Amino acid sequence: MVNKISAPYNFVPLNEFVFVPDWGGEVSQDIPFADGEDGYIEVTWKNVSPLCVRDASGTDDKNYSMHVKMSDGSRLYFIPGSSLRGMLRNTLSVMSFGRLTQYGNKYFGHREFHTKKTDNNEYQNQMSKVRYGWLEGDYDGYKLYMCIGEADKISIKEVREIALDREYDKYKYAWERNQAIGNNTFPKKEKDGIVYRVFATGQMHNKNNELLIPEADENSFVRFCIDDEAITSFFTVYSNTSGFENYRAMLECGKRIPVSFIKDGSHYVLGMGRMMRYPHKYSVADLIENVQKRDDAAGRDLADVIFGWVDRDHSLKGRVQIGNAFASRPLRDEELCSEVRGVLGTPKPSFYPLYLKQDERPYKTYSTEGATISGTKRYRIHKGASVTTLPQGNGNIKTMSQINPVPAGQTFKMRIVVHNMRKMEIGALLSAITFNHTQGTYHNIGSAKGFGYGKMECADLSLHGFAFSEEEYLKEFEYVMSQFTKAKYSCLWSETTQVKSLVAIMSEHEDNDVRMMEMDKNRSPLQKNEYEYYKTNFSKLEETAKSVTTYLNDDDVAGLEESVKRVEAARLRKRFVVENAKIYDDIKADVKSGNFQSAIESLDRLINDMLIQGVDKSDEETWRTDIVEKQKAKEAEETQKKVEALNEKNKQQLSGGLANFIEEKNPLTDKYKVDKWKTCDSKIKQWLKKKNTSSLDDDEKQTLEKTIRRLYVEQDRSEKKDWKVEYDKNKIWKAIRGYLGEERAMSLYKSMEG
Structure with a gap:
């Protein structure tokens, strides 16, 4: 039992x-x-x-x-x-x-066409769909020549009598029997005069007949191109069958071999004989990858x-x-x-x-x-x-x-x-x-x-x-x-x-x-x-688990938790860095070119992603601090350069005296840049600030008097009314008194009005 x-x-x-x-x-x-x-x-x-x-x-x-x-x-x-x-x-x-x-x-294939249930719990009924033809391989791929009309049968007794190889009976497998029969054809009168050939399907209990299928004739056969999947499954399903390599060699030499097939939607399934092996849906690799993904x-x-x-x-x-x-x-x-x-x-x-x-x-x-x-x-x-x-x-x-x-x-x-x-x-x-x-x-x-x-x-x-x-x-x-x-x-x-x-x-x-x-x-x-x-009848292999010798002591086991955390953190970080390698490269490029703000913004986004994914971000935060320091150093350097440039400009302006500052002309128009009192007043204030003083010296007062005389003679339209106001109430002269003093300003006024 x-x-x-x-x-x-x-x-x-x-x-x-x-x-x-x-x-x-x-x-x-x-x-x-x-x-x-x-x-x-x-x-x-x-x-x-x-x-x-x-x-x-x-x-x-x-x-x-x-x-x-x-x-x-x-x-x-x-x-x-x-x-x-x-x-x-x-x-x-x-x-x-x-x-x-x-x-x-x-x-792998199966033959339980009439008993096998599909995933939809429906019985497969593929037996009635089996057809026959001839498979051929050439430089353009594999072709299937489908027989027109139904297959017939021939008694094994008749095969024994006609076959040239009298050792037909000793072969168990279809491939061997087809080889034993050789190239014998069995003329059979039909209304269209089709010539049939034996398609041996192997040794089976109480088997009395072999199949007869029409010989290949391009004029009376329908040709189909067979896809790679159909060929792959055909070769693998029958690869362990005795004599298979001989049949495969025939295909590689350009010869045709008899096959049975089922058209499953737009896909063809190839086999040998009426009880052909129907390929399972998944290969060994498919089932392995259901557990262990190939990466x-x-x-x-x-x-x-x-x-x-x-x-x-x-x-x-x-x-x-x-x-x-x-x-x-x-x-x-x-x-x-x-x-x-x-x-x-x-x-x-x-x-x-x-x-x-x-x-x-x-x-x-x-x-x-x-x-x-x-x-x-x-x-x-x-x-x-x-x-x-x-x-x-x-x-x-x-x-x-x-x-x-x-x-x-x-x-x-x-x-x-x-x-x-x-x-x-x-x-x-x-x-x-x-x-x-x-x-x-x-x-x-x-x-x-x-x-x-x-x-x-x-x-x-x-x-x-x-x-x-x-x-x-x-x-x-x-x-x-x-x-x-x-x-x-x-x-x-x-x-x-x-x-x-x-x-x-x-x-x-x-x-x-x-x-x-x-x-x-x-x-x-x-x-x-x-x-x-x-x-x-369902049963499965049982195996009683057995403990393996261990060399870890209690201290080793206690330290594993922290070690695992470090290892896992390192693994997560390594994967994150690999996945974001381009962003890291862009940040490095920005830092190298001095585009620190762009680098900081990109790094902030990275750090935020790391926080969400639970990745250690301490190195990135240190990197950010370093970039910020570089940015500050660059900004300080640029500010210092601006101050130095301004000081140099002030120095050059001061070296030319006030005359160059308020009597300067535009080289393109040959007109004075200071063409009204309002501008002159602003320039004098700038001059005093550059010199870090509150009053003009005597030479500077003389230069200012010269400019005032010019502005008085060439009065700007916007200031003509201001110049005409009497001295004590005139805002222009009030400002002039602040620069020249009361006595010198009055003397200038009288000389200009007199």
Whole structure:
């Protein structure tokens, strides 16, 4: 009886937030960090269960684990550095909340046309819409030639009789059967004389007929241009089907292949046969981005920064070199475990009950809005040295793998060389090797690890050439990660679901929990065709959380709150500065050009935005004070220059005497600038102020008398009446008396009137 869903693997929940080290952009092979260290780590591994990292170097040894043949016929086994590198990088990425990038971005298909409900709770009825045609690819894209008229059928018995390849029956998949049939055509009399060809659709229970579809004829076919999305989903949905690459190669060579299709609105969905696979709405990448948004501008995660990366535009060499782990002694073939045969295949990611996060019934599928993947796949650890019998499939030896495992209990030694790595990074690497020295946790590696093979424990570890102890490095990594998780998840790193799930998966499980479910599709649910059974009977994988070893003490934890505040404040500030980089540049340009008021106004707006967003503005306020001081200094300098210029002008005016001041002429009109008494009076007052005196000297009085005589003779129209008023009551002469004195003014008056 089926009890619960089980699998030899489980998933570490995908982290929504990615830890991006702020020093990632400064990593260099040539320019060391001030606190960068060089050294090497020696690690001794012990395989707790039989091990096989298969040798791909030659056909004779492909079933053995990687090894070097010795002169006496024994084999010195080793674990390749590349395999260890992948194992440790994957573990480090999970433990450091890295970005999930290692996945196949595929669309998956389904055939439940008549039972599958849509998001609107309406039953799909696509079966009746299936049509047939021929797909062709060329330099101008892909074209679909739609058959005119209905498809027909031909008995498999007749196909066997006519097909040139008599091995038709041995092929299970449509692609193989179409190849077996070859280019045979089956003339069939119709009213229009259409020639039909066989469209084999694969091996099915109680199947008696194959499809017949008209041969391609441009004169009687309707041609459609097929968009990239339809082609992408077609290729990915059928990519794992046997023989697919042969059909794809035919397309690339300009040949046509038979396809079925459904017109869904303005979009075409391509498939093979009447029971074609209809693509789900979302791809793997779509479901990942429902949790972990891809932000290329955010920077590289810790695994990239340590191990390096290569992409289309950029690359970085890693600062970790991982060597092969060689066994402590060679083994003769008779010392190996007995030969193991079986099918190493596992369920495909299309099996949504496991590969998608399931909370409650009904199951979420790749067409469910908001669905997410379960997380990062990790193979569970079997108990002790136990292994699970490999599935035998349908008994076909061609589908089986054969391995000759290395027995449990062997030791393998390796060296990891690090260059220019910071304390936290070294701690991350050590934590990935030892799972933070959490008791009862193991790695697994190599072929058949899903069946218990390749269970590895770190038996010994030593540091060489480093400045700190192993515990200090682990503590530094945990502290930095706890700063991140406190800010993002409100808990310590050791308390996060991701870390607890990882160490739980990598701890020992009972046999029933790691059992591979029966997957023979020819068996009914009652016969434990469990994959079919659990598509309709809700169940989900369970994992008991496990605590990870922590190196933080109470004082460390108490100090984290303040540290987190500082880190978060720095993060917010950095993001704000990046987002407003142009404004900062404009302010700097204004300051450089002396446009201080504009700089202050822009800075005030920035400070106000920072206040609203809760960003630390202390640096900007200090900057503003500095700019204000510069503005004041500039204004004081400009005022001083004006005073000096005025003093210089006064000095020049005084040096020419009063005559130049009140007897000056306009060079363009040759007329006196002082042409009436009112102007003269104003000028005399200015003169006295410039000289800082209250009276004119004798020479100045003579100059004034000369000017008065001129103004009296050339009286301005506006002042003629004023000049005619008798002396005692005349306001002009009253002012003149103030400058010349009573006696001198009267004498001047009489001389002018006499």
